[in-house]
Amino acid sequence: MTTTATEDPQGRPARERVRAPGASGASEVSRAAGASGAPGAALAVLPGVLASALAWTDAHRTRFALPDDVLEPHTQVNATLKPLGELAQLGSTIRRTTAPGTPEHELAEDLVAYAWEQLHEGALLLELLRAEPFAAYPYEIYAAFAGYGLRHEGFEALARPLTATRAWAHTEQHANRQLGLVNSERRVGVVTHTDAGGVLSRTWLGGLSEPWMFEGPSGYALTHTVFHLTDWGRMPDRVPGKIDGYLRTWLPAWTDGCLESGQWDLTGELLAVAASLPGPAPAELLDAVWPVLADVQHPTGCVPETGEPVRHTAADPYPFIDCYHSTLVTAFAAALSLRSLRQTDARTDETTPGRERHTP
Numbered sequence: 466m467t468t469t470a471t472e473d474p475q476g477r478p479a480r481e482r483v484r485a486p487g488a489s490g491a492s493e494v495s496r497a498a499g500a501s502g503a504p505g506a507a508l509a510v511l512p513g514v515l516a517s518a519l520a521w522t523d524a525h526r527t528r529f530a531l532p533d534d535v536l537e538p539h540t541q542v543n544a545t546l547k548p549l550g551e552l553a554q555l556g557s558t559i560r561r562t563t564a565p566g567t568p569e570h571e572l573a574e575d576l577v578a579y580a581w582e583q584l585h586e587g588a589l590l591l592e593l594l595r596a597e598p599f600a601a602y603p604y605e606i607y608a609a610f611a612g613y614g615l616r617h618e619g620f621e622a623l624a625r626p627l628t629a630t631r632a633w634a635h636t637e638q639h640a641n642r643q644l645g646l647v648n649s650e651r652r653v654g655v656v657t658h659t660d661a662g663g664v665l666s667r668t669w670l671g672g673l674s675e676p677w678m679f680e681g682p683s684g685y686a687l688t689h690t691v692f693h694l695t696d697w698g699r700m701p702d703r704v705p706g707k708i709d710g711y712l713r714t715w716l717p718a719w720t721d722g723c724l725e726s727g728q729w730d731l732t733g734e735l736l737a738v739a740a741s742l743p744g745p746a747p748a749e750l751l752d753a754v755w756p757v758l759a760d761v762q763h764p765t766g767c768v769p770e771t772g773e774p775v776r777h778t779a780a781d782p783y784p785f786i787d788c789y790h791s792t793l794v795t796a797f798a799a800a801l802s803l804r805s806l807r808q809t810d811a812r813t814d815e816t817t818p819g820r821e822r823h824t825p
Contacts, residue, residue: 502753510759511803518796519572521766528785531583550606553580555797557613558697562800587617598627608649634658640667641686644693676715688734698741698801717750730770730791733798740801746809768795
């Protein structure tokens with residue numbers, strides 16, 4: 466995902482307001498959150514949410530296919546390469562987070578392979594880099610595959626001198642986007658152009674901003690700061706202690722505001738952040754919110770970005786562009802949440818005196 470700090474997932478200006486918790490106008494589904502926090506509520510719904518979201522993505526994989534004119538200047542990157550890059554990034558994370566041999570693991574692997582085929586095993590990204598040597602997005606898309614183990618020698622041979630230029634080191638961008646570029650460099654295996662700690666300190670999250678200043682753009686900036694910092698949840702220990710404490714304190718209030726506002730995509734990203742923190746999972750938060758998001762999910766598996774969820778049983782209740790991102794995010798957050806909760810349970814089993822541990 467390459468959403469900027471001032472745009473929504475599709476690259477449009479972010480206009481939706483995130484209500485403060487308790488504001489009027491809450492939908493029925495968000496009001497149900499208070500009754501959904503029983504211990505174990507998240508684990509009860511997460512396997513189904515993950516399987517359903519991945520099944521929808523698989524059924525709609527051809528919608529991620531690149532057009533024949535993808536290299537032409539008039540082609541919209543946000544409607545072509547960006548969705549495919551997100552499929553690769555989140556699919557690779559899901560594959561890494563799920564157990565080998567499970568349907569979710571195998572399906573995520575197949576989706577990443579499909580995305581790589583669409584890019585001609587990296588050759589198309591090489592053409593993009595030749596055409597736009599000043600652009601970071603081909604490199605960031607490539608890094609999603611490189612972190613997975615899929616490499617293209619020609620791309621890396623050209624990228625190596627480009628990423629050593631002064632222009633690359635001084636590209637002007639939001640701090641959370643620069644942190645994403647640092648993480649991409651780590652994934653490809655080159656020397657980073659700047660120190661990640663210094664960039665983190667300039668982000669909305671790194672500055673421990675006043676929590677009541679949270680709104681849509683800062684919310685997406687915050688979530689992506691965590692994703693880039695932790696390599697999409699793979700390295701929770703990279704989250705500094707002060708930021709960990711800040712997030713554990715304020716994620717419940719921010720998530721509640723997103724539920725009341727019907728901001729399902731941002732809700733999913735905040736759940737992924739919660740599941741990317743070091744140490745025990747914030748089980749109370751996950752138990753309260755996941756049943757609500759599960760109720761928003763359509764029977765086909767898709768999840769809308771915003772608004773009242775559709776209840777009819779149409780095969781495609783939302784336009785693809787309005788639900789693909791939030792559906793991928795839901796699957797991504799579900800996989801991370803399952804891992805976090807299960808690791809917490811495993812630690813409890815190992816440290817609780819007299820508790821018998823059962824293994825299947």
